[in-house]
Amino acid sequence: MKKLKNRSRTSYKDLLYKSLIFLATVVVIVYFLPRSGKFNYQFDIDKPWKYGLLTASFDFPVYKDEALVKKEQDSVLRFYKPYFVYDQAIAQKAFAKVKTDYQYKQKNNILSAVYYKHIIEALQHVYNVGIVPSNEMTGLEQANIKSIMVAEEKMANGKPVSELYTIKSAYEYLLNLDPVHFDKEILRQCDLDNYIIPNLRYDKKKSDEVKKELLSTVAWATGIVQSGQKIIDRGEIINERTFRILDSLKKESIKRSASIEQQRLILGGQLLFVSILMLYFMLYLDLFRKDYYQHKGGLTLLFALAILFTVLTALMVKFKFFNVYMLPYAILPIVIRVFLDSRTAFMTHAVTILLCSITLRYPYEFILLQLTAGIVAIYSLRELSQRSQLFRTAFLIVLSYAVLYFSLELIQENDLSKLDLSMYLSFAINGALLLFAYPLLFLFEKIFGFTSNVTLVELSNINNPLLRKLSEVAPGTFQHSMQVANLAAEAAIRVGGKSQLVRTGALYHDIGKMVNPAFFTENQSGVNPHKSLSYEQSAQIVISHVQDGLKLAEKNNLPKVIKDFIRTHHGTGKTKYFYVSYLNDFPDKEVDESVFTYPGPNPFSKETAILMMADSVEAASRSLPEYTEESISELVDKIIDGQMAEGCFKYCPITFKDIATVKWVFKEKLRTIYHTRVSYPELKNTDESTDSFSSVQNN
Known part of the structure; x- marks a missing residue:
């Protein structure tokens, strides 16, 4: 029941995670997608239409060429007159200031009544004509506007731009109006610029209305295309008229997409x-x-x-x-x-x-x-x-x-x-x-949490500190690992597996033997420490090389895929030598199989399965009394068939055909490794000198 509940919780969490990642992906992508209208056709004048039949899906006008519309608008705008508002209060304030200043200057004998009258008359003329700000005058000149409309109370009258004054031109007018009778130096001392204030204010709202009304007289379209009407078909050449229709359809499509709906x-x-x-x-x-x-x-x-x-x-x-x-x-x-x-x-x-x-x-x-x-x-x-x-x-x-x-x-x-x-x-x-x-x-x-081939190649370098230490501490295990790597990599290539992954995994699968190297046959040199131990103790030491290997892998930051080879290369098999020996020596005793069983798990990928086969075959091949095609073939079949019978590959994505191919590869490689050398013939002695020469050659 607990297992079922745990599976149910895991399944629920997986479904929730997948639902969340699906929703998050959709929301993020759609959020960034542009939602502006687009016209999914490419076209040019005098080029063939490379798409299928195109018909209008809605009514739309055929717009004129933008250059033509601009030309017509410029022609209409020649009659455009911007509106300005005449402000009488400004002139009144200016005259009041002149009067106040004159009273002070007359009292101090600075300005005579004649000059005062002259200034008043000149200012009246300037204000009657109109003073515009300098920036407004610049804009009128740049727009090539010849006259404006001046609104005073409820009336608006046209006035040529050339007659209008700016502060600068009004000042020059006052200064140079009558140089014969009025001295310029005296006028300059009167601070005339203090009395010159723009009294024409630009009426943007009214001007825009007038401009819009003028532009509305220019037609943007030269016709209309009705819904369902054929526009163009595949292969037809796009002429100027068709180009205008297609361009109009593009504009209307984009305009329609701008609405909220x-x-x-x-x-x-x-x-x-x-x-x-x-x-x-x-x-x-x-x-x-x-x-x-x-x-x-x-x-x-x-x-x-x-x-x-x-x-x-x-x-x-x-x-x-x-x-x-x-x-x-x-x-x-x-x-x-x-x-x-x-x-x-x-x-x-x-x-x-x-x-x-x-x-x-x-x-x-x-x-x-x-x-x-x-x-x-x-x-x-x-x-x-x-x-x-x-x-x-x-x-x-x-x-x-x-x-x-x-x-x-x-x-x-x-x-x-x-x-x-x-x-x-x-x-x-x-x-x-x-x-x-x-x-x-x-x-x-x-x-x-992935591992690339680049990382695997770097890890498979025998100068890697961990592999170098393995070659020094447990040289027999190192040589065994090298042979297993060659066998497994070749087999992986033949069955479509990841050869670099299985090669690197093979090099590290027995690193746990570095902890107790002398307890493993390939590292022994005449002394076998297992003779002083019980079968259970020996089995536990041999089995521990898996856990020791995982600890070393963790310590040296080896990737998870490499750790998988370490934990699965014996699967849930038994240390058969000690297990069988125990059964033979103590047939009447009940055996605790867990003592002789590896913790597993069994291989769960094609690569880990290949490594298990290669590891067992290579190790067993060293114990053959003689190396013949028959003995090697029987050994490979016996070991791999035994692993299959024990269910070692039950949860692996490996087929019977793959296993047959792996067997064939192992047999061919082992025959090459353990080939029998051809004995060299001896030269028959015909005389003493020849015999002496032959001896020297053999030495």
Whole structure:
């Protein structure tokens, strides 16, 4: 009952986790997807229409060319007169200030009544004409406006711009009005600029209304296309009229999508699209890659990569940040191929590319190029173990981009002079960014708990401190591990397993023997310490090398996949030598089988199963009295068949055909290792000198 409850809780937690990661993925992707309208067709004048039949799905006007509309608007705006409001209060304040200042200056004999009268008359003229701020005058001149409308009370009268004053021009007018009768120096001392204040204020609201009314007389459209009307069909050449219709349809499509209702429809469509794709992807994992589906690290990696590239694409499109073809999408299949497998790499890449495509204006071209690049990446980088492999893959991906895009341009353009060279530069940048897959692998290893081939190659270096110590402390075990690694790696290659993984696992599977090396046959030199121990004690010491190995692996930060080889290479088998010896010596005693049984578990992957077989076969082969094809074949069959009978491979994804292939590989390799040398013939002695010479040669 407890086991059933625990399984139920685990199943509930897994379902909850998968539901949460599904919802989180959909929400994050849809949040970043642009919801602005788009027109998913590419077209140009005098080019053939490369899509199917296009008909209008709604009524829309056929807009004029923007240059023509601009020309007509400029023509109409020649009659535009902005509105200004005349402010009488400003003139009154100015005259009051002049009067106050004159009384002071007259009292001190600074200004005569003649000058006062002259200034008042000149100011009256200036204010009657109108003073505008300097910046407003600059704007009128730049807009080439010849006259304005001046509103005073309920009337508005036109006035030429050339007659208007600014503060500067009004001051110069007062100063130079009558230089014969009025001295400029005296006028300058009167601080005339203090009395000159703009009295014409720009009426923006009224001016905009007038301008809008004028522009409304210009027609933006030259006709209308009705719903259901044919626009163009595949292969037809786009003339100027058709181009205007297509461009009008594009504008109307974008305008319609800006409404709240359209935004909601787009959001609903995006939610449905992303949900369906992610659901199909999860179904694929559940049906064909259940081990990844159950592994939280693997599931999280797959969804995280899909989110990452979709969000980056959406942001680049939204903010028009560079070209999306610079983004190294092939990193996704490279990472998944290195950590998982080719099929999952392609499926994840395809789903991600489809998600990214809905943000783009020309999705079909994008899908074609990116899927091709993904296939090239998966095929060219089956096992990443050297940096040079990544350079080769990046080159092949850039080449595939360039060749495929060039072929599309030849089909669509039919003119080499119109090739888009900027795209090829984007492909080159894409290839350079692909090289960042190497450091990203290390980052993903640490975050999601995977182990790449690069790490496995580094660990399999015999100069690694742990392996070097094994070769010094337990040289026999080290040699045994090397032989097992060669056997297992060759077998893994033949059955489609991960050869580098099983090779590295084989090198470390017996590191626990370093704790008590003398208790293992391969490290003994004449002295066998088991003679002074009971069978139970000996069995426990031998069995303990598994736990000792796990402790050393933990201490030296070995990856989990390597620890799996250590804990499963004996499975739940028995230390048969001590177990059988105990039964023979004490037939009447009840035996405690747990004392002679390894803790396990049994192998649960193709690679750990191969290692178990290779370990047992290699160890047993050393005890053969003679090495013949028959004896080696019988030994291999006996050991592996015995393991199968004991159910060691019951939960492994390994087939009978795979096991038969493994047997054949082991037999061939052992025959090569333990081949019988051909004895050299002796030269018959014909005389003493020849005999003497032969002796020297044999020595």
